[in-house]
Amino acid sequence: MASRTIENYLKQLWLEQQDTRGKYVPMGKLAALVGVTAGTATTMVKAIADSGLAKYAPRAGVRLTRAGEQLALHVLRRHRLLELFLVEILGIDWSDAHAEAEELEHVISETVLARIDLLLGHPSVDPHGDPIPSSAGKLEAPKLCSLAELHTGNTTIIARIVDQSSEFLRFAQSSGLVPKAQVVIEHTNPQAGAISARPDGKEPVMLSMVAAAKFLVRPCAATRGKRRNK
Amino acid sequence: MASRTIENYLKQLWLEQQDTRGKYVPMGKLAALVGVTAGTATTMVKAIADSGLAKYAPRAGVRLTRAGEQLALHVLRRHRLLELFLVEILGIDWSDAHAEAEELEHVISETVLARIDLLLGHPSVDPHGDPIPSSAGKLEAPKLCSLAELHTGNTTIIARIVDQSSEFLRFAQSSGLVPKAQVVIEHTNPQAGAISARPDGKEPVMLSMVAAAKFLVRPCAATRGKRRNK
DNA sequence: TTTTATATTTTGAGTAATCAAAGTATTATT
DNA sequence: AATAATACTTTGATTACTCAAAATATAAAA
Ligand SMILES: [Mn+2]
Ligand SMILES: [Mn+2]
Ligand SMILES: [Mn+2]
Ligand SMILES: [Mn+2]
Numbered sequence: 001m002a003s004r005t006i007e008n009y010l011k012q013l014w015l016e017q018q019d020t021r022g023k024y025v026p027m028g029k030l031a032a033l034v035g036v037t038a039g040t041a042t043t044m045v046k047a048i049a050d051s052g053l054a055k056y057a058p059r060a061g062v063r064l065t066r067a068g069e070q071l072a073l074h075v076l077r078r079h080r081l082l083e084l085f086l087v088e089i090l091g092i093d094w095s096d097a098h099a100e101a102e103e104l105e106h107v108i109s110e111t112v113l114a115r116i117d118l119l120l121g122h123p124s125v126d127p128h129g130d131p132i133p134s135s136a137g138k139l140e141a142p143k144l145c146s147l148a149e150l151h152t153g154n155t156t157i158i159a160r161i162v163d164q165s166s167e168f169l170r171f172a173q174s175s176g177l178v179p180k181a182q183v184v185i186e187h188t189n190p191q192a193g194a195i196s197a198r199p200d201g202k203e204p205v206m207l208s209m210v211a212a213a214k215f216l217v218r219p220c221a222a223t224r225g226k227r228r229n230k
Numbered sequence: 231m232a233s234r235t236i237e238n239y240l241k242q243l244w245l246e247q248q249d250t251r252g253k254y255v256p257m258g259k260l261a262a263l264v265g266v267t268a269g270t271a272t273t274m275v276k277a278i279a280d281s282g283l284a285k286y287a288p289r290a291g292v293r294l295t296r297a298g299e300q301l302a303l304h305v306l307r308r309h310r311l312l313e314l315f316l317v318e319i320l321g322i323d324w325s326d327a328h329a330e331a332e333e334l335e336h337v338i339s340e341t342v343l344a345r346i347d348l349l350l351g352h353p354s355v356d357p358h359g360d361p362i363p364s365s366a367g368k369l370e371a372p373k374l375c376s377l378a379e380l381h382t383g384n385t386t387i388i389a390r391i392v393d394q395s396s397e398f399l400r401f402a403q404s405s406g407l408v409p410k411a412q413v414v415i416e417h418t419n420p421q422a423g424a425i426s427a428r429p430d431g432k433e434p435v436m437l438s439m440v441a442a443a444k445f446l447v448r449p450c451a452a453t454r455g456k457r458r459n460k
Numbered sequence: 461t462t463t464t465a466t467a468t469t470t471t472g473a474g475t476a477a478t479c480a481a482a483g484t485a486t487t488a489t490t
Numbered sequence: 491a492a493t494a495a496t497a498c499t500t501t502g503a504t505t506a507c508t509c510a511a512a513a514t515a516t517a518a519a520a
Binding site: 086089090091092096100103104106107108109111112115116119 | 316
């Protein structure tokens with residue numbers, strides 16, 4: 001039904017409009033994400049809006065309708081199941097899986113996807129810890145906090161990495177900062193804007209606050225000063 | 231490099247020009263194989279010829295150059311490895327594998343293909359018994375004879391089925407006429423143009439000569455009347 | 461409030477692939 | 491040899507996607 005081009009627009013739009021209730025995604029942002037010029041994005045978005053998958057507000061931006069979100073979630077499901085499949089079954093490097101899945105997500109049939117899902121045991125997260133939408137288009141989003149929010153001495157487990165670039169993922173892997181790894185916060189230095197985290201059985205790693213924020217963890221250790229339950 | 235459209239033209243061209251030394255594939259034939267009108271095929275073929283992948287002779291037809299053949303063989307390799315992968319690893323029905331591979335063959339990367347090849351143990355034939363070209367673009371084509379050439383009482387093993395349509399493949403599977411199956415020729419009736427073949431442990435199957443010719447077998451039993459070595 | 465900078469939209473044009481229908485060449489039939 | 495049938499090519503138009511550059515609206519600065 002939707003072309004591969006449109007599927008890409010929808011997916012990027014979905015990812016971008018998360019955690020922004022009612023806010024519109026600006027055209028420049030979308031264009032950059034999809035990798036086209038702003039003019040191209042404007043034209044495509046108008047076509048997408050005409051087919052009822054998004055609402056377009058000139059000079060303000062664009063936002064998916066319910067139908068658009070559902071379609072986007074199906075693309076996202078294909079993408080994330082494929083990523084896990086590439087890593088788990090074929091042994092592809094997790095830093096390359098994203099780029100590979102970016103192509104495959106548009107040509108895989110429902111039948112093949114169902115077999116992959118079965119083979120993987122109906123998984124709930126992809127290799128980066130990103131949740132996999134159900135075949136019905138439901139997505140459970142557990143609220144996680146990040147490494148940047150923890151304090152010296154805290155111990156936690158990495159649940160998710162929110163940067164798909166292969167450079168960052170290669171760095172994360174070589175440091176041992178991968179999903180399911182246990183890490184201890186050795187030092188925090190708010191003034192310098194950096195922390196030191198030590199993955200279990202590995203060397204401590206220095207992380208800027210920006211980098212630390214890309215690692216989502218569980219359980220979210222209680223913050224030092226203010227505890228909810230006294 | 232080559233678009234998915236051109237890859238399809240090249241692959242069909244290669245399949246069609248096999249066993250025809252120097253003969254040109256007529257446009258109408260190619261158009262039917264690719265599923266476009268004759269005019270479209272003419273236009274595309276001229277473009278393909280301009281890029282050096284084929285030689286086009288107006289009103290006569292088209293033939294791949296060496297470069298075109300090499301590219302076609304790489305597409306064919308992807309196609310056949312994917313078919314086997316879909317059947318062996320994902321458990322897709324072999325009658326559907328062809329159609330699935332038809333799409334995937336254009337988006338799979340060299341890296342992923344290499345992992346699939348490894349996982350399958352560098353196979354030499356696909357689920358239909360079709361030989362898989364090497365990564366260097368070499369193809370060994372063993373000469374086989376067909377069920378239609380055998381005689382009453384002959385026993386042989388099915389090596390290859392030369393019809394990709396899912397209806398025919400479903401019939402073949404339900405009859406037990408699949409690659410590696412042993413079959414005995416129970417009756418031949420040249421006048422009626424039909425034979426009766428019995429797969430090991432199955433019911434005998436009636437086959438027209440046209441249908442029988444689609445099953446290639448090995449070993450090729452010596453023909454009854456004239457033996458090469460007396 | 462006028463001017464300037466930034467973001468967005470519009471316009472005009474191009475590429476890749478396709479079809480329907482009209483035109484042309486090549487065979488086959490009479 | 492003239493005619494009819496067939497195969498092939500050409501023409502003109504369409505769809506989907508894209509970009510560069512000009513035009514316009516909005517927000518920021520002076
Ligand atoms: Mn994609
Ligand atoms: Mn992912
Ligand atoms: Mn194909
Ligand atoms: Mn095959």
